Amino acid sequence: MTPLLSPRLVGAIAAHPLVEVELDSQGHPLAATAIARIERTPAHVWSVVSDLERHARFIPMIHRTRREGQRVHVDLRFKIALFTAKFSAEGLITSEEGRWIDVAYVAGEPRDLAIRFEVEGVDEGRATVLATRVGFDPFSLGWMVSFFLKHHPEIRFGVVSGSALTLLDAIRRAM
Numbered sequence: 001m002t003p004l005l006s007p008r009l010v011g012a013i014a015a016h017p018l019v020e021v022e023l024d025s026q027g028h029p030l031a032a033t034a035i036a037r038i039e040r041t042p043a044h045v046w047s048v049v050s051d052l053e054r055h056a057r058f059i060p061m062i063h064r065t066r067r068e069g070q071r072v073h074v075d076l077r078f079k080i081a082l083f084t085a086k087f088s089a090e091g092l093i094t095s096e097e098g099r100w101i102d103v104a105y106v107a108g109e110p111r112d113l114a115i116r117f118e119v120e121g122v123d124e125g126r127a128t129v130l131a132t133r134v135g136f137d138p139f140s141l142g143w144m145v146s147f148f149l150k151h152h153p154e155i156r157f158g159v160v161s162g163s164a165l166t167l168l169d170a171i172r173r174a175m
Helices: 007-012 042-049 052-057 143-151 155-174
Strands: 018-023 029-038 062-068 071-080 083-096 100-108 114-122 127-135
Touching: 018 155, 029 155, 042 114, 042 127, 042 155, 052 062, 114 155, 127 155, 143 155
Parallel strands: none
Antiparallel strands: 018 029, 029 127, 062 071, 071 083, 083 100, 100 114, 114 127
C-alpha cells in the first residue's frame, strides 16, 4: 500500500484535520483518510494506536476487540433511534512497529472493512502527524442503511469521511 503520509504533506499538517475521500470509477466513496497533528511524541501516539484491544474504551461504535496473533475480531454497535444494530468483523493485522498498522478484511460485516493508522514524528519528535484511513461497504450494514443510502446517496460521503475523522478524534482524545 502507498504510504498515506508523504514528507510534503507531513510538513503542511496543522492541528485541524484534513480529509481525503477516495472514489471508485463511478465516483462513489470507497474510503477516507483523515490527517492531523497531535502534540504528543510518536511513541505516545503509537502506544495508543497499536493497542487494538484498548480501542473499545474510547472509539464510538466499537463495543469490543479481541486480538489473537495477527487477527483481530471487532464487535461494533450502532445506535439507531431506539434500536441497536450489532455487527462483527474479523481482520488480518500487518504493521511496521512504530510507523503503521493495517487491519484488512477477512470476514463479517461491514464487508471489506479496511483500517490503517500511520504515525510520523515532526518537530524533532516532539509532535506527531497521525493519519487514519477507513474503508468499508456501507451497503453491507443491513436493509435499513441500504434503503437510506439508496434514497440519500449524498450521505455516502459522510459515512466514510465521518468514520476516518471519528477514529482520528478518538485517538487524539485518548491521549
